[in-house]
Amino acid sequence: MKTNPSASHLRKPRLFLLASIMVTAMPATADVRLPKIFTDNMMLQRYLPVRVWGWADAGEAVSVTLDGKNAATQTDKKGQWAVELPAIKAGENLELTIKGKNTLALKNILIGDIWVCGGQSNMEMGLGGCLGAADDIKAANWPKIRHIKFKHVVSGQPESDAPTATPWQVCSPETAAGFTAAGFYFAREIHQKAGVPIGIVDDNWGGTRIEPWTPPEGLALVDGLKPLFVAKQDAIKVYRTQLPKALTELEGWIVQARSDLASGAPTSSMPAMPTIPSGGWSDMYNAMIHPIVRFPIKGALWYQGESNGGEGDSYYDKMCALIGGWRQLWGQGNFPFYFVQLASFQGVIEDPAGGNGWAKLREAQTKSLSIPNTGMAVIIDTVPLAEANDIHPRGANQVALDSQHRHGGHHRYRAARGGERHPPEKQIRRGYALGLLGARARLRPTTTGGFGAAVQGAQG
Numbered sequence: 001m002k003t004n005p006s007a008s009h010l011r012k013p014r015l016f017l018l019a020s021i022m023v024t025a026m027p028a029t030a031d032v033r034l035p036k037i038f039t040d041n042m043m044l045q046r047y048l049p050v051r052v053w054g055w056a057d058a059g060e061a062v063s064v065t066l067d068g069k070n071a072a073t074q075t076d077k078k079g080q081w082a083v084e085l086p087a088i089k090a091g092e093n094l095e096l097t098i099k100g101k102n103t104l105a106l107k108n109i110l111i112g113d114i115w116v117c118g119g120q121s122n123m124e125m126g127l128g129g130c131l132g133a134a135d136d137i138k139a140a141n142w143p144k145i146r147h148i149k150f151k152h153v154v155s156g157q158p159e160s161d162a163p164t165a166t167p168w169q170v171c172s173p174e175t176a177a178g179f180t181a182a183g184f185y186f187a188r189e190i191h192q193k194a195g196v197p198i199g200i201v202d203d204n205w206g207g208t209r210i211e212p213w214t215p216p217e218g219l220a221l222v223d224g225l226k227p228l229f230v231a232k233q234d235a236i237k238v239y240r241t242q243l244p245k246a247l248t249e250l251e252g253w254i255v256q257a258r259s260d261l262a263s264g265a266p267t268s269s270m271p272a273m274p275t276i277p278s279g280g281w282s283d284m285y286n287a288m289i290h291p292i293v294r295f296p297i298k299g300a301l302w303y304q305g306e307s308n309g310g311e312g313d314s315y316y317d318k319m320c321a322l323i324g325g326w327r328q329l330w331g332q333g334n335f336p337f338y339f340v341q342l343a344s345f346q347g348v349i350e351d352p353a354g355g356n357g358w359a360k361l362r363e364a365q366t367k368s369l370s371i372p373n374t375g376m377a378v379i380i381d382t383v384p385l386a387e388a389n390d391i392h393p394r395g396a397n398q399v400a401l402d403s404q405h406r407h408g409g410h411h412r413y414r415a416a417r418g419g420e421r422h423p424p425e426k427q428i429r430r431g432y433a434l435g436l437l438g439a440r441a442r443l444r445p446t447t448t449g450g451f452g453a454a455v456q457g458a459q460g
Helices: 013-024 132-139 181-194 222-263 283-292 313-329 357-371 398-407
Strands: 043-045 049-057 059-066 068-074 080-085 092-097 103-119 142-150 164-171 198-202 301-302 337-340 374-377 439-446 451-458
Touching: 043 198, 049 059, 049 092, 059 080, 068 080, 068 132, 103 142, 103 181, 103 283, 181 301, 181 451, 222 313, 283 313, 313 357, 313 451, 357 374
Parallel strands: 043 103, 103 198, 103 301, 142 198, 301 337, 337 374
Antiparallel strands: 049 080, 059 068, 059 092, 092 103, 142 164, 439 451
């Protein structure tokens, strides 16, 4: 597992500021452009308005067309623009056209349900690293499953765009090995049972704690974390107060350094810069999640906790802040948020009082089911004993299907048939029944002693 990098970027803030000054000095391009989450083969969320946004020259006229619908706007003084198109129930092989002084055309767009797959290494683990995945990869001809992967980046302030490791990809034997394994099996199962196209937003980072993924707005929602929110806001104010003077000194140093380099004279040290506020909170949210909160989604899958394994009830507060913050900033209400409880990893203990190791964190995860429209996958009984000493359960198929669908299936998925209404959201508690296509479900034992789901035919 990678070590937690949430504070590593603070060691060289001066280099980041220097790079920012150099980039700012470059001439602006007149081309209309989009965030990196918009590419060929992308998926858009069904039943919700289609939001498209980007940048161009200040005052530039921009028009957007999709599925015969049009929207037009003009960029603001900062060159930003945004439009909203009517919701689309279903569609495939669509083309999204954006016109400014130039024209962009994104092809092979699919309408379906999009799930953000967040957390640490057990969510990031690729399908290619799982036990028995070779056959699944060979058979991965699922053109209605799409996937995009974001790069590992951090920032001390909310960013407008996030770099991607891959564009949107069509699931195939050539691409599937790099998909998040848990996300792939979740998507495949739902698509097979419900016929709904599924998009996977692979946005995670191995070895990370929950704090860097939590937005400041989430801290403000939890009484026990509000002091951290206030302290962070105060630190930001101090930083912004100190920054103008520091930038002036840096700009002067750049001019002198260039002169010294040209003359062969020795250069002086770069002036000290104020530290970007962090404290271990929000850095990954700022860089990897905030840039996409305008992008409508179906819900989120969360597989994390190992790096917070020494905690107890405090983890519940952090889950409240994470989930509440994401929901507030996405502005879609209480969208489904499903998470995986920690698996067996640490050895058996003899203390009859219990509560050692990860037990307290598992209890905090269980308590998190009190948050509306959440669900928890209990996998402590599904990970084979042979893997009990591996922090990365390799049987991701079993983790995703026998476990994630204990809660993921609770969402009443229905096939996208003509005239059928969008299914209402239901609050998720703890039960294990799987509801797909209006079907009833029952539990059955698995070969490892856990439980799997058997789906009966649609009723009525």
